[in-house]
Amino acid sequence: MLNLLGLSYFLPPDLIFLLDIDPEVAMGRIRARGRPIQVHETAVFLDELSRSYGRVCTLLHERRGIPLTTIDANQLSLDKVVDIVMADVLQHLAGEKPVEIPNSPQRAPIEVIATTMSGSIQDQRKVQHIGPAFLSRTSRAVRMHRADSHAQARDITQRLVGEGSRIIVSAGGAGTFNAVMEGCHLAGSVPSDLRLGFLRKGSADLVGKVLGIPDQLEAAVEVILSALETGNCVPADILTVEATEADGGIQHRKLVGFGGLGVFGEVPRFTESRFIKVYKGVLGSLFGDLGPFFVGLGLAMVRWQFQRVLGRVPEMSLVLGEETTATATWVTVLVLNGDLGADLPLGQGLSLGSGSFRVIAMRYQGLPQALRQILAARRGAILREPERYGCIIRTVGSLRVQPRGARPYAVNIDGGAMVAHGEASISVSGKIWLLSCTDQGARS
Known part of the structure; x- marks a missing residue:
């Protein structure tokens, strides 16, 4: 009934x-109005x-508590009605009338943060169906929050x-997921x-794929709800990226997935603006999940070469x-905090929660x-013959980048971007539990 009334969207x-x-x-x-x-x-x-x-x-009242x-209002004056409403509102704000979750107070509500411009055109159309898909499958309260940017998703x-919410679902791509993950931090x-769920609605949702989250909305919702009930979740290391700003200050970002600099650092320039997300939607529809990424990678290579020729x-x-x-x-310097599957097979043998x-x-x-x-990296061949391709491959707990001079360079934060004007560093800073269809590393 709530779905038919459209109330699940608000x-x-x-x-x-x-x-x-x-x-x-x-x-x-x-009639008295005249x-x-x-x-x-x-x-x-x-x-x-x-x-x-x-x-x-x-x-x-009955379904949502x-x-x-x-x-x-037959006999009461307008002023009296206002007094009654104000008294109840103030009482509620003072904490004397907490809103209880219906049916089972111990069952925490599900907070879904969905970005409106992620993935293919089909993915972008998922937003209006997310609320009904959850509500038709669970008795938990489900609250939808729409965000028009990664920054807004992080703030929400x-x-x-x-406020105490502990079940968060990110509905978007890698950029949305990492913005939501950043927002999950309290006091560092x-x-x-x-528990954080990843409802895939982006162009290259590698972490979501590794967690076994289907691309089809209804199936994905069932996996997430099942993981909540069974306690299936996977620990993932959080990487903190720090970069020197132009004024000498330090900017901080966090990620789960992959990041990089060099050509990879330039990729978000061609994949993450609002205008670009329109063509990402078209490319995703025509060429699948990785279509936008590889187009962005090609453009990033051209730009990086141009900048190199100019000495920048x-x-x-x-x-x-x-x-x-x-x-x-x-x-390229590429960083992965675990095995991200066949689409980016460079993290083979490394779990998301390994501590490195x-x-x-x-x-x-x-x-x-x-x-x-880059072609060898795409196939994973670079892992077998790193010397042939002029590569260094290490599994570490920290990375520090020390540039010669103060020229700015881009750092990719798996769907986001930073600009560093000096040293940058990446290190393992914490863990987060991700809802998964697998029981590897599961904890209830």
């Missing part, structure tokens, strides 16, 4: 006030309208977690009882744990070799 109210008035009394007040009566202003219509409001308010106050999540860490690509040394490399021009991450650093040895390096 945030539920904290309180409901139903002003109950007899149709004849209402008609008397309408204005012509509208064609729909009849006692019969107002009676049916009153019954309909009553049904909706009762439904929200929202406090309902019915006020007899931060507010919800600060993720609460140990928080800084040489840098890499501190890989305790090892420091010689200063060189690196066409893999670094694949490719020295620039000319344009033809750069193209071979």
Whole structure:
């Protein structure tokens, strides 16, 4: 019924006030205005309208546990009605009338944060169906929150977690997922009882695929709900990325998945603006999940080469744990904090929660070799013959980038971007539990 009324698309109210008035009394007040009566202003219509409001308010009260106050407005003045409403609102804000979750108070509500522009055109159309898909399959309260940007998704999540929410579902791509994951932090860490789900709605949802979340909406919702009931979740390391700003300050970002610099650092420039997401939707529809990524990668390669020719690509040394490399021009430095599946097979054998991450650093040895390096990385061949492709591969707990000079360079945060004007670093900073269809590393 809630789905038919379209109420699942909106945030539920904290309180409901139903002003109950007899149709004849209402008609008397309408006539007293001294204005012509509208064609729909009849006692019969107002009676049916009153019954309909009553049904909706009762439904929200019974199904969602929202406090309902019915006020007899037949004899009360407007000022008196306002006084009653204000008193209840103030009482609620003071915490004397907490809103209880219906049916089972111990069953926490599900907070879904969905971005409106992620993935293919079909993915973008999923948003309006997410609420009904959850509500038709669970007795838990489900609240939908729409975000128009990654920053807004992060802010919404931060507010919800600060208010005590502990079941969060990100509905979007990798950028949305990492923004929501950042928002899950309280005082620098993720609460140990928080569970994060990844409802895939993006163009290259590698983490979602590894977690076994189907692309089809209804099947994905069933997997997430099943994981909540069975306790199936996988620990994932959170990587903190720090980069020096132009004024010497330090900016901080967090990620689960992959990041990088060099050519990979430039990819978000061609995949993450609002205008670009329109063509991402078209490419995703035509060429599948990875279509937008590889188009962005190709454009990033062209731009990086152009910048290199102009002398704008800084040489840098890499501190890989305790090892420091010689200063060189690196066409790509790729970071993965686990095995992200066949689409990016460079994290093979490394679990998401291992406490370390893999670094694949490719020295620039000319344009033809750069193209071979990227193709070999796509196939995973670079893991078997790193020397052949001029690569260093290490599994470490920290990475520090030390550029020569202060030229800016881009850092990819798996769907987001940073610009560094000096040193940058990546390190394991915490863990988060991700809802999964598998029981590997599961904990209830």
